[in-house]
Amino acid sequence: MSMSGIPPAGDFSALAATTPAPDVAPPAGKIVSDRKQARRENWALIRRRPGFIIGSFISLVWIVCALGGSHITPDDPINDIFPTHLKPRVGHFFGTDKIGRDILSRVMAGARDVLIIAPLAAVIGVTLGTIVGLVMGYKRGLIDSILSRIVEAVLSLPVLLIALLALTTLGRSNTVVIVVVALLFTPVVARTVRAAVLAERDLDYVTSAKLRGESSSFIMFREILPNITGPIIVELTVRIGYAVFTVATLAFLGVGPKPPSPDWGLQISDEYTLVAAHIWWPTLFPALAIASLVIAVNLIADAVQSVLSA
Amino acid sequence: MSRYLLRRLALALITLWILATIVFVIVNVLPGNVGRAVQGPFASDQTVHDFNHKIGADRPLISQYITSMRHLVTLNFGKSYASDGSVTTLLRKALFRSGKLAFLALIITVPLGIIAGRFAAKRKDKFADRFIVMTGLATSSIPEFVTAAILQWIFCIELTWGHVLANPPDGTSVIGQLRYLLTPASAMVIVYFGYIARMTRAGVINALDADYSRTATMKGLSGRTVMRRHIMRNALGPTISVVGVQIGYLFGGIVGVEKIFNYHGLGLAMLDAIGAHDIPVLQAAVLSVGIVYMVATLLADLLIAYLNPRVLIEAKS
Numbered sequence: 187m188s189m190s191g192i193p194p195a196g197d198f199s200a201l202a203a204t205t206p207a208p209d210v211a212p213p214a215g216k217i218v219s220d221r222k223q224a225r226r227e228n229w230a231l232i233r234r235r236p237g238f239i240i241g242s243f244i245s246l247v248w249i250v251c252a253l254g255g256s257h258i259t260p261d262d263p264i265n266d267i268f269p270t271h272l273k274p275r276v277g278h279f280f281g282t283d284k285i286g287r288d289i290l291s292r293v294m295a296g297a298r299d300v301l302i303i304a305p306l307a308a309v310i311g312v313t314l315g316t317i318v319g320l321v322m323g324y325k326r327g328l329i330d331s332i333l334s335r336i337v338e339a340v341l342s343l344p345v346l347l348i349a350l351l352a353l354t355t356l357g358r359s360n361t362v363v364i365v366v367v368a369l370l371f372t373p374v375v376a377r378t379v380r381a382a383v384l385a386e387r388d389l390d391y392v393t394s395a396k397l398r399g400e401s402s403s404f405i406m407f408r409e410i411l412p413n414i415t416g417p418i419i420v421e422l423t424v425r426i427g428y429a430v431f432t433v434a435t436l437a438f439l440g441v442g443p444k445p446p447s448p449d450w451g452l453q454i455s456d457e458y459t460l461v462a463a464h465i466w467w468p469t470l471f472p473a474l475a476i477a478s479l480v481i482a483v484n485l486i487a488d489a490v491q492s493v494l495s496a
Numbered sequence: 497m498s499r500y501l502l503r504r505l506a507l508a509l510i511t512l513w514i515l516a517t518i519v520f521v522i523v524n525v526l527p528g529n530v531g532r533a534v535q536g537p538f539a540s541d542q543t544v545h546d547f548n549h550k551i552g553a554d555r556p557l558i559s560q561y562i563t564s565m566r567h568l569v570t571l572n573f574g575k576s577y578a579s580d581g582s583v584t585t586l587l588r589k590a591l592f593r594s595g596k597l598a599f600l601a602l603i604i605t606v607p608l609g610i611i612a613g614r615f616a617a618k619r620k621d622k623f624a625d626r627f628i629v630m631t632g633l634a635t636s637s638i639p640e641f642v643t644a645a646i647l648q649w650i651f652c653i654e655l656t657w658g659h660v661l662a663n664p665p666d667g668t669s670v671i672g673q674l675r676y677l678l679t680p681a682s683a684m685v686i687v688y689f690g691y692i693a694r695m696t697r698a699g700v701i702n703a704l705d706a707d708y709s710r711t712a713t714m715k716g717l718s719g720r721t722v723m724r725r726h727i728m729r730n731a732l733g734p735t736i737s738v739v740g741v742q743i744g745y746l747f748g749g750i751v752g753v754e755k756i757f758n759y760h761g762l763g764l765a766m767l768d769a770i771g772a773h774d775i776p777v778l779q780a781a782v783l784s785v786g787i788v789y790m791v792a793t794l795l796a797d798l799l800i801a802y803l804n805p806r807v808l809i810e811a812k813s
Contacts, residue, residue, distance in 0.1 A: 237630075339514035342789045344748020347766075347782050352522050354770045354778060427637055435639045435752055439767060458645055458756060462660045466649050473642045484637040 221412070231493045241485030248479055252297040259291035263448045266291070271460075274467055281467040284457060289468055292448035293475050299442075299449045300479070303364055304429035310368035311429075312422045315375020320406045322376060323383025330380075337373035345370045345432055353441040363442060367432055371425050378421050382414040416494040423487035430483055434476045450476050504797055508790040515786045516568050517561075523775055524560055551577065564779075573780035578772035583780045587765060591784055594754070594761030597662075598746045600677050601684035606739055609689050613696025613735070614728070620701060629697070632690025641752025644683035648756055651679050662757035680757045684749060688742055695738045699731030706730070733800050740796025744789025 232238055256262055264287065272282040280289035322330045340348070345367070352366045386392060387410065395405045436442045437451025445452065450472040457468035567573045573583035616628040635643070652658040658679035664672065703709055704727060712722045751763030758764070762781055769777035 335510060335514055336518075339511045339518060342511055342515060342744060342793075343782065343786055344745050346748040346751065347785055348518075348522070350751070350766060350770060351519065351778055351782055354773065355523055355775065431637065431639050435641060438639075438641050438752060439755065439770075441770065454641070454645060461645070461649050461653060464653065466653070469645050470649065473645050476642050477638045480637045480639070481634045484633055488633055 228493055232489050235489040237485040238489035241482040244478055244482035248297040248301060251294040252301040255295055255298055259294045261288040261291045263291040263295035264446050271465055280471045283468045289471050292453060293471050296448040296450045296453060296472060299447060300430055300433050303360055304433045305426050307364045307367035308422060308425040308429040311371030312375050312425055314372040316379050316418055318372060319376040319379025320383055323380040324387055324406050337377055340373040346435060349436060350441060358441045363433060363436060367429055375421050378417055382417045383410055386410050386413055420491045420494050423490045427480060427483040427487050430480050500801060504794055508794055512786060512790055516783060519779055519782055520561055520564050523779055524557060568783060574776050576774055576777050578774040583776050586777060587780055587784060590762045590765040594747060594750055594763065597677055597681055597761060598750060600681040601746065605685045605688045605692060609692025610696045610735060613693040614700050617697045617700035628693060632693045635686045636690030639752060640683055640687050640749035641756055643686050644680060644753045644756040647679050647683050662759040680753050680759060683753050684746060687749060691738055692735060695735045699734050700727060703727040703731040729803055733804055736796050736800050740793040743792035744785060747785040747788060
């Protein structure tokens with residue numbers, strides 16, 4: 187899974203339909219416990235998948251690095267200076283960079299920015315997308331047609347290119363990166379949620395809620411939303427993967443964190459031209475760090491997806 | 497067929513118009529002073545004011561909007577802030593170079609992805625299948641610039657098979673250019689291969705289960721004929737739409753690859769434009785990719801309709 191916004195394959199409507207509306211309404215307490223049990227069973231299935239275990243382990247290592255920051259790195263990632271461009275050796279397992287900073291320390295500390303920005307952008311994007319998708323799928327009509335065209339238009343461009351344009355006009359800062367990436371994820375999430383809502387909106391439980399005289403917002407958020415959590419959770423895990431991908435690329439292209447931040451993309455951007463002089467370590471280690479994190483997140487997303495949309 | 501084509505074309509044009517409007521909003525309506533950004537923090541207010549007047553940033557929004565739509569229709573995107581040259585001339589060469597790189601990546605990725613996907617589908621849930629699916633998932637989740645940096649190090653520096661900088665001198669033969677372009681193209685192949693393989697795999701698995709392939713086998717057609725005439729023809733639909741969509745997305749990933757290999761394509765032109773705050777170039781580059789995407793998806797839809805005429809009937813109803 188990658189690319190600035192290629193939608194995940196698969197149609198989630200079948201999944202949404204697995205919670206059929208019962209002909210005779212059982213007592214409210216029973217539905218809740220069924221749902222809880224289904225959730226517990228799904229979680230048990232996800233937990234057992236090897237992809238999930240490996241992915242979680244790698245992610246956990248990076249989360250520890252991000253939380254620990256300079257407290258757990260061997261040297262200070264910004265202020266400790268050694269001879270420049272030392273090859274990897276005992277004491278500096280990843281070598282030193284062009285200013286003489288320890289690369290292992292910088293790679294460890296570099297997890298922080300991306301692990302704050304990417305999940306936050308994904309969560310905001312999925313929340314907005316869910317709201318928009320619920321409205322589109324439930325209300326239909328003109329508002330759905332107009333929003334569908336806009337969604338279509340935004341999806342016709344790589345997220346990365348619009349993000350570059352927006353960050354250039356708005357100026358670069360972590361907040362702007364979060365907002366821009368979140369807004370660019372909104373349409374694709376909205377499309378997935380809309381499809382799930384379409385499969386639900388004509389089921390009996392929605393009709394009976396309407397007959398009870400419930401408001402649209404009650405039906406959308408209290409009736410339909412709990413029944414489409416599957417595709418939304420899948421979407422969230424997939425989006426976190428894309429967000430890491432996008433944030434790392436934006437940093438490499440020079441519109442992310444500013445020096446002396448130990449951000450991985452920025453480190454590569456600073457030193458990649460030196461690879462031609464056989465100084466490969468300042469580029470290779472942050473590159474492997476990015477690769478390991480995106481693969482880990484995607485392994486988790488894949489496990490979640492194969493259980494929840496089976 | 498022609499009605500289907502007209503409908504698809506009209507939809508594509510509407511999408512392009514909305515896209516251009518979104519880009520206009522990002523550039524002109526969001527807060528920010530173009531003159532100040534281009535001239536820098538030390539320019540006098542008068543210089544900034546004059547610059548804004550020269551480029552028309554002080555005109556009412558509606559008149560700026562009309563100008564920008566006229567630019568889109570005529571494909572003449574005005575003048576660059578940085579060089580005073582025509583944006584269209586500047587971008588035409590860059591787009592051609594990026595197109596060359598993207599095309600090379602595509603003609604490697606598509607057959608490779610289809611073959612791998614078909615291979616995996618025939619061995620569903622066996623080791624080879626798992627291996628292809630997991631490899632595809634892993635490689636397609638790594639950003640292009642990371643793959644490009646690692647490939648450059650291995651193939652261009654340690655093994656010296658390719659060139660570190662991907663710009664072939666003028667007049668290099670097609671074969672000679674391959675040595676420059678193959679490594680950057682491989683970075684994109686590695687990233688996009690996974691999707692195509694996965695889509696083909698899903699399509700073939702579906703088609704293998706379908707009644708028509710059983711009928712074809714039972715009426716005595718050879719396995720190869722069933723595969724070619726019945727299964728692949730049906731299974732390739734989703735794959736072709738993914739390829740169509742990816743041609744547009746290739747231009748997103750290409751930015752990072754071009755930076756690593758210092759290849760003077762659209763991506764590098766965009767990065768230069770970002771450095772110089774050259775909004776017209778950036779805006780035109782984004783819209784050109786939008787146009788490329790529209791054309792590619794349109795062609796993909798036509799190809800699908802040609803392979804599987806059922807689509808036309810479904811579109812009518």
